[in-house]
Amino acid sequence: MTLIHMVLFKFRPEVTKEHKETFVRELKKLKNLSCVKDNRLIVGGPSVTDPIERSKGFEFALLSYHENRAALDEYQASKEHHWVTQTYMFPYKEDLCRFDFEVDEADEYMCDFTKFAAKPTGGLSTPEEQSI
DSSP: OOEEEEEEEEEOTTOOHHHHHHHHHHHHGGGGSTTSGGGOEEEEOSOOOSSGGGGTTOOEEEEEEESSHHHHHHHHHSHHHHHHIIIIITTTEEEEEEEEEEOOGGGGGGGOGGGOEEOTTSOEEOHHHHTO
16 A cells, blocks of 8 residues: 655745755655655645646645555654754745545556656556556
């Protein structure tokens, strides 16, 4: 089973670009925690949504993969996660949106990147395509 953790971040208007860059840099380091499945943690932003209003002011997003609920709980409770959020996010946030979900068993193969192989054209093939 894979559990996906998503967070959208919105900072208060007075927060500097430098502070946000530091937050993103430190947040990306959390991928090295053992409770993050295969180091799959991505931080992106700013939003390139068009029209930008659909982003509702959220500036950055985090997407991470975890083996199960216990691994996500371990991630949330880690001293590293606590330090990053308490130092760079919570004192400066305007809003935050978190959404976690379990990947459907039928879609689980998409979370195992070792089963994907590069096609000669540079694209990816699914496990089913590899068996042809």
